[in-house]
Amino acid sequence: MVEIRPAAAQELTRLLHRHSTQAANQATGGTPIVQLALEPGGCADWTYRLTVAADLDQPTTAVAHNGIDLVIPTAQLDLLKDLVIDYSEDLMGGGFRFINPLAQRTCGCGNAFALSADRPVAQDCTAAHLPTP
Ligand code: FES
Numbered sequence: 001m002v003e004i005r006p007a008a009a010q011e012l013t014r015l016l017h018r019h020s021t022q023a024a025n026q027a028t029g030g031t032p033i034v035q036l037a038l039e040p041g042g043c044a045d046w047t048y049r050l051t052v053a054a055d056l057d058q059p060t061t062a063v064a065h066n067g068i069d070l071v072i073p074t075a076q077l078d079l080l081k082d083l084v085i086d087y088s089e090d091l092m093g094g095g096f097r098f099i100n101p102l103a104q105r106t107c108g109c110g111n112a113f114a115l116s117a118d119r120p121v122a123q124d125c126t127a128a129h130l131p132t133p
Pocket of ligand 1: 042043047107108109110111112122123124125126
């Protein structure tokens, strides 16, 4: 089960409200929903992508926790099934934090992970991106 900690739920609620207001002002249709997906490559094998969207372009599975409805591409459920999403702020700004028990290695900022302890991961995004698995 995906866990959305209270601080993350609060920030996602704020982003959903902002997105809804913008959509209403622009008279665009669709109910905004939070989507979490993985993109291959980047600073490790997989990079988290958290978006608010009205249209979904692939089959998804809905999960809900702490008042947030979240959709995940069904094909990626196995990689995200026990993920914990948190949000915290520091002097550099706020950001979502991802805690995935399947991650064997995590990049320097925590937004990308590798499934194998032998795979290289970057320690900052300015490093050359790694080859995809
Ligand atoms: S995504 Fe580049 S260091 Fe984390």
